[in-house]
Amino acid sequence: MTEVHMTNENIALTEAVYYILLALYSPLHGYGIMQKVADLSSGRVHLAAGTLYGALSTLLEKGWIVALPGERNSRKKEYEITPLGKRMAMNELSRLRELLENGEKIIEGRKYENDNS
Amino acid sequence: MKMIIHKLFWAWSFEKEERWLNEMSNKGWQLSDVGVCRYTFEEGLPGEYVYRLEMLNNLPKHPESVHYIRFIEDTGAEHVGSLLRWVYFRKKAGENGFDLFSDIDSRIKHLNGILVLVGFVFGVILLSGIYYMLAWLSHGAQFNIVSGIICLIVGLGIGYGFVHLFLQKRRLEKEKILHE
Numbered sequence: 001m002t003e004v005h006m007t008n009e010n011i012a013l014t015e016a017v018y019y020i021l022l023a024l025y026s027p028l029h030g031y032g033i034m035q036k037v038a039d040l041s042s043g044r045v046h047l048a049a050g051t052l053y054g055a056l057s058t059l060l061e062k063g064w065i066v067a068l069p070g071e072r073n074s075r076k077k078e079y080e081i082t083p084l085g086k087r088m089a090m091n092e093l094s095r096l097r098e099l100l101e102n103g104e105k106i107i108e109g110r111k112y113e114n115d116n117s
Numbered sequence: 118m119k120m121i122i123h124k125l126f127w128a129w130s131f132e133k134e135e136r137w138l139n140e141m142s143n144k145g146w147q148l149s150d151v152g153v154c155r156y157t158f159e160e161g162l163p164g165e166y167v168y169r170l171e172m173l174n175n176l177p178k179h180p181e182s183v184h185y186i187r188f189i190e191d192t193g194a195e196h197v198g199s200l201l202r203w204v205y206f207r208k209k210a211g212e213n214g215f216d217l218f219s220d221i222d223s224r225i226k227h228l229n230g231i232l233v234l235v236g237f238v239f240g241v242i243l244l245s246g247i248y249y250m251l252a253w254l255s256h257g258a259q260f261n262i263v264s265g266i267i268c269l270i271v272g273l274g275i276g277y278g279f280v281h282l283f284l285q286k287r288r289l290e291k292e293k294i295l296h297e
Contacts, residue, residue, distance in 0.1 A: 031192045049192040050217035
């Protein structure tokens with residue numbers, strides 16, 4: 001699976017977008033996304049509310065996520081990832097895998113040489 | 118106890134304004150209302166709240182702004198007040214702090230909005246200044262030269278603000294080359 005399409009869709013996702021997509025594999029509202037992302041990253045990534053709002057608007061526009069019809073007359077809107085969004089997340093996963101493998105090969109390979117010297 | 122402070126901050130020094138509000142909070146004065154150059158504080162616990170301000174794309178009553186403000190409130194922040202397109206939020210200080218923006222892109226977008234507005238006002242003032250100067254050259258009249266000079270002086274001030282914002286944005290854009 002190493003096809004390369006030079007389209008916008010193969011450009012790296014931002015960390016915020018990637019984590020929002022992961023968080024939305026199950027439906028969540030805004031604050032829930034912030035908490036889930038903090039959990040997933042063991043407290044490293046704290047999405048700020050304004051940034052999250054902007055990202056959600058863009059993701060909705062692109063059809064990568066949907067807003068679920070309001071349940072139990074709660075005013076907080078819930079969002080969920082779409083099949084298209086899942087495809088984007090999967091593309092990103094293979095891109096990250098490539099970054100990781102190359103990093104391990106070169107960075108850890110170099111460390112190994114240093115250890116021998 | 119309440120305290121009212123009259124103070125003027127320009128649109129391009131909103132970060133300074135934010136810092137000042139947070140310093141007041143650290144001293145135990147919590148902002149409770151904003152007006153034109155007018156800040157109302159209530160006595161509270163030192164450092165109880167963290168304040169953030171933002172310029173929205175629309176006036177606070179606009180449906181989009183209402184939606185946005187509600188979204189921010191749903192994340193545990195409070196909408197303290199608004200002034201024109203500026204909104205003031207606060208959140209109880211916690212270990213994770215309180216920020217409206219967590220990446221460079223959204224900071225740049227926010228600065229862009231302010232730049233457009235400041236640039237527009239700068240253009241209007243500059244054109245009026247030129248208009249008065251031309252009027253003075255062709256008809257004389259003290260009124261024209263006085264108005265023209267006032268416009269040019271104000272224009273210079275706003276021009277300074279524009280450059281200040283622009284450089285701030287450029288710094289962020291450079292940083293973006295390295296990371297998000």
